[in-house]
Amino acid sequence: MALLFRWLLRIFSGLLFLGLAALAIAYWFAARSLPDYDASFRVEGVEGPVEIVRDNANVPHVFGETDADVFYGLGFAQAQDRLWQMTMLRRTAQGRLSELFGQRTVAIDSLVRRLDLYNAAVRSVEDQTPEARAALQAYADGVNAWLEQVNAGARGRGAPEFWLFSPQIAPWQPADSLAIIKLMGLQLSSHVRSEVLRARTSLALPDARVRDILPDAPGNGITALPDYAALFPDAPRYAKADDAPRDSLSPVMPRSLAGASNAWAAAPSRAAAGGTLLANDPHLGFTAPSIWYLARLELDSGGVIGATIPGVPTILLGRSAELGWGLTSSYLDDQDLHIEKVNPDNSEEVLTPEGYKPLETRTSIIEVAGAEPVTLTLRWSENGPILPGSQYDLGTVTPPGHVASLSWTVLTANDTSYSAAFDLMRAKSVEEGIAASETFIGPSQNLTLADGESIALKMIGAMPRRADEHQSKGRMPTPGWLSRNRWQGRLPYASNPEFVDPTGGILGNTNNKLLDRPFPLHVSFNWGDTQRIQRWRRLMQNREVHTRESFIEAQLDTVSPTARSLLPLIAADLWFTGEAAPDGTPARQRQRALSLLAEWNGEMNEHLPEPLIYATWLRMLQERLIRDDLGPLADEFAHVEPLFIERVFRDTGGASAWCDVVQSARTETCEEMARLSLDDALIWLEENYGRALESLRWGDAHQATHDHQVLGDTPILKWFVNIRQSTSGGDFTLQRGMTAGTEPEPFNNVHGAGYRGVYDFADPESSVFITATGQSGHPLSSHYDDLGELWRRGEYIPMSLDPELARAGAVGITHLRPR
Template sequence: MDRIFVWLMRLILSLAVIGAVFFSFGWYVLSRSLPDYTKTVQFEQLIAPVEIVRDTANVPHIIGKNDHDTLFALGYVHAQDRLWQMTMLRRTAQGRLSELFGEATVSIDMMMRRLAIYSTARQSVSALRPDTLAKLDAYALGVNARLLEINRGALGRGAPEFFLFSNQISPWTAADSLAIIKLMGLQLSSHLQQEVLRARVSLILNDDRIKDLLPDMPGNGQAEIIDFTRLFPNIPPYRASVDQPRSALSPFKSIALAGASNAWAALPGRSATRGTLLSNDPHLELTAPSIWYLARLELSKGGVIGGTIPGLPLVLVGRSAKLGWGITSSNLDDTDVYIEQLNPLEPSEYKTPQGYKPFATKQSIVRIKDKSPVTLEMFWTENGPVLPGSHANLGAVTPLGHVTSIASTLLSSQDTSIEAGFDLMAAHSVQEGLEASRGFVAPSQILTLADSKQIAMRTIGALPKRDPRHQSKGRLPSAGWLAQNRWQGVFDPSVNPVFLNPASGILGHTNNKYTDRSFPEHISYEWGDSQRVQRMLRLLQTREAHTRDSFIEAQLDSVSPAARTLLPLIGGELWYQSEAVPPDSTAGRRQTALDLLANWNGEMNEHLPEPLIYAAWLRALQKRLIVDELGALHEAFTHVEPLFIE
């Protein structure tokens, strides 16, 4: 028995030693992938010494003697901290996710290649000034210096995630940064989905009910609801289809997650310190890590600090010593869906105003992990790339003998947005910032600016020039062969709305409707907010003088104006019951819930039960109101529409 015990102890000790050795080896290998922030390194690409100081929040402060070295260092720290994120963003834009994730991402890759996001980014490089190219090249050199350091120093694989996937990383280029801007624009735009949804609803409901379910924002800039079946009489009246679940790796967001944000600014007359104030919250879908990366850069035109995106050498939201800037989603209608008619005698041709023409075609090979590669044949019309019917339920609104294509400012091959971003970082006044913003193409945003004396808001990005006779005014898919439905280029940037030094002393934006201009110089018929703007106005206009703390308080405010409006309407007759009921019965719990809501101020506090009761009630109510008419299509309405309920 003693002998068995001795051998058992030896076995346990041996296993413990082996486990400790494996753990130590694994820890050593993985830790080699983590950056060392204390070391001094030399790179021949640098002109002069650069110092990178990280504060207690690990935000890098990059102090260089020239722009080349500072942007080189930014590329280096981005690759130090977010190399996996950068390569994933690039692979998504290139349509190369399946090389890592196999069949699960093939449809994403095929869609990205059809849109040719990366190809147009490469073409846009030739549209940039030499000084912009020099900055992009400096940043790319910094990224590649880190890659070389990883390879030569055997520093793991640069990021722990690469131990699970391929460690083959191509050198970074200027086109990669441009592609990431286009990719972000793709994630922020929902007009394609909006057009398809409105068309699907119009196949089921009459005009009045469409206006109820998909209401226009209050104001004068309304548009006639065009009956989709009048545009395409041969389309079946209804096709039941269920929205496909979205992959976490997909850049194509749902309508509700396509972008939300807020910003406001105050003139000195509305500030307690007699200086301007600017606050910006560019919140996006939650990801790990965050899309944002804070950094401070010392540049030749002055230092800037704020939010960057790994892969981009820009401070997209931030400030310098003389100017602050923020961005919010503008909802500008940057996309049109077209129904293209095929030649019944020759399916390789489509109808144009001049007759039938052959599609432009190209083949692309999609490589798939552990599978044989797939050859993708892509088609383009004069309007834009042809998309499959499986994307965003396009097939549900495409008549037989037709295909769909899209036009989008994101697909511009002359995109100077990154150049405008560099110019904005160098601006020292509101006027200079407004002038710099003229070069933005896509994605469109609202740019909020503040210097020491002035504030401004401007819609930045290209506004498509549509014909006043456009059949659907861009609200529904339209016939691609009719000249009046086609874009006529884009408007000059001077057409974009600008708000400068308002009499009220306050500017603000919550993705709400901000202009009533008539078509085709309108901005959009689809807006991202009809409720938060009410709360913003109450918080900002009822206070005479603001401080930084009052702006922070407004940013953190969680009161729902929709709850305050809707609860009296749907619960007014339910607050009280004529007879007592047992508290542990269904009727008693119902009464408890109503009592809670009756005394609730609409604060969406995570520690309170009222927000959960309210949200569940509203979702159930909206579903019951629409499911009998819409059937399976009701699942496309994932968020409550307060104007519809009201």
């Protein structure tokens, strides 16, 4: 026995030693790609010395003798910190993910190839201004200079992920940067999904009930739409959608996660210090690292500082000494689906106003790791690329003998959006900023501006020109062979909504409805917010003057106006009613929950139990209201629709009909639905978090999921690459933390403000900003997540253009010199 024990101990010790040795070797190889920020390099392509000063938060401040050298330095710095992320963005835009990930990503590559994003970017390079083209080329040269260093030296292939996947990296090209902008457009788009969902719902419900579950934003709305079945009598009425879970690598977001943001500004008359104020926090899906990368560029026109996207050489959100700018999703309806009638005698022709015409076709081959290549035949009609029924659930609304095509401004070949963003960086005033953005095509954004004296909001991006008699007004797919449904060019830039120096001295946008103009100047019928704007208006009007601190307070506000308005409606017949119930019974648990909610102020604080009780109740309530009417289609409404709940409980237009279970003999009331759904919620909470309601914490369920897109689901590795944080906020708070909406963790915080910035032009150097993770994309770097805890606590870092301040606490200074 003693001998056996000794041998077992030796085997265990040997295995432990081998395991530790393997870990040490893996760590050594992975750590080789950590850059030395204090190094000096001799490089080709710069005219003079370039200095990259990384301040104490690892934000690079890039100095050079020419603008081209500065952009070269930015490319070098971003490649040092985010090489894997940049190459993944490029691969996604090129439709080449399957070369690494096999069959898993063939559907993603197929969609991107059919949209032809990368070729559109290639064709757009020559349409940029000479200065913008020079910046794109210099940036690409800087990225390639770092790739040369990786290839020449023992630098761990440039990023640890390249030890697990192909280490080959093609040289960076100017078109790669433009393709990433188009890829962001794909991520921010939502109108295709909205059109399909409205068509599917129209096939399943009468028009009055469609208006309940898909209501228009408050304000004068649109007259009744045609019944989709009237447009296409042969459309499949109950076709099942693809229920495959969304891949983390897919750039196509669910309808509710397509894009959101906040931005607001105050004129000097409404600022305590007498200078303009601007706050901006764009909302995107969380990843590790964040999509945002902070940087400062010292250009001939002056210093600019703010947030960039790795791979794109421009400060997209930020400020100079004279001007600040922020972006929010405009929700411009810049996409239209068309149903094309295929020639029954020739499947390569579709009907047009002039008769049947051939489709434009091209073959594309997707290389698939571990499998045979996939050959696609790409097709375009006069309206745009033909998309298969498997994409966007188009098969559920496309009748036999037809195919679907897409018109979308982002597919414009001569896209000058980058040049507009480049010129915006150099603008000195609100007026110059608006003028610089005229050539911006897409993705459409609301641009909020502030200089020393003025504030403005201008929607930028090309507005499609639709005919007054368009059959669905862009809200549902329409027959593509009818002239009245086709786009007729673009509206002039002057048609884009514009607000300059409003009388009240404050303007802002939370993706809410901007204005009320008749179709086709309406901008959109689908807006991203009807709730947060209410809270923002109250916070802005509660003060006569504002400060940097009050703008920060508004960015971090976690009070839900939705909770404050809906709880009194759905609990009106439940609060303080009924007989006393013994402890341990469902009735007693219900009374305890109602008692907590009755005293709650609607603050979605991570440490409180009430937000979790409320959110679970609303989720269960909507499920009970819609499941019997919509069946599988109810899965498309994964998030609470507050306007729908309000319509039902106010019985607007007979909407209380949703409370009746259509399959039952009796007629159920909304009070019963509220009570039953609260019981459902309490059972779910007990199963997942325990029975003690007072000990629940919203933050335990509302975890921010900054997950690595590739390694985030890999056993063991996920503990090193994913960043999880308990967070406050919710779907309808200014500090937005959009929930996943799907099991098993429906309240995970998956979408929010990955960047926050507040700019004070009374003292520009007191401006602040922050991102949700860190500057480095390397999991072994101390800068991988060092900004994340500050972000979670609602803290910021200085946003200074003072070079001496950057040098004073620098974590390193990189020198690039001509070879």
